[in-house]
Amino acid sequence: MDSHISLGNALGNVGIGLLILFAILIVGYFVFSLLTRYNDNQEIARGNEAAGIYMGAKLLGLCIIVGMVSYSSHSWLDMLIWSAVGIVVLCLVYIIFDLLTPRTKVCEEIAKGNVALAQLLRSIIVGVSFVVGTFLM
Known part of the structure; x- marks a missing residue:
């Protein structure tokens, strides 16, 4: 009987975790979209691969x-707090990259479909996300 209780608790935790994760991803998508000077939904819908790669990278990083966080802590509050920090950090990655590369306007290039830039940003975003994540462990 105890195994059913633990299985039930585990399934409940997975369900709660997924709900929180989807909420975090929705908030992240919204915040990331506010930062870009093009319409993410329209660009992705029209098949702009660079826009899809870039948004996908930000969501993957998140x-x-x-x-x-969920590996190192079993607190839903920690997950929410560090997710907010993650959103801020990933926004800063964009801002810093844009400032350090004044000749390359990130939003303009992504809107034009510059896949090379999207790939570069994806690598930076995923790398930064792993580093930030290890600080939490």
Whole structure:
């Protein structure tokens, strides 16, 4: 009987965790979209691969941070707090990259479909997310 209780608790935790994760991803998508000067939904819907790669990288980075938080802590509050920090950090990555590369306007290039830039940003975002995530472990 105890195994059913633990299985039930585990399934409940997975369900709660997924609900929180989806909420975090929705908030992250919204915040990340506010930062770009193009319409993310329209660009992705029209098949702009660069926009899809870039947004996907930001959401993947957020998932990496959330995953590492959930691995090191069993607190839903910690997950929410560090997810907010993750969103801020990933926004800063964009801002800093844009400032350090004044000749390359990130939003303009992504809107034009510059896949090379999207790939570069994806690598930076995923790398930063792993580093931030390890700080939490």
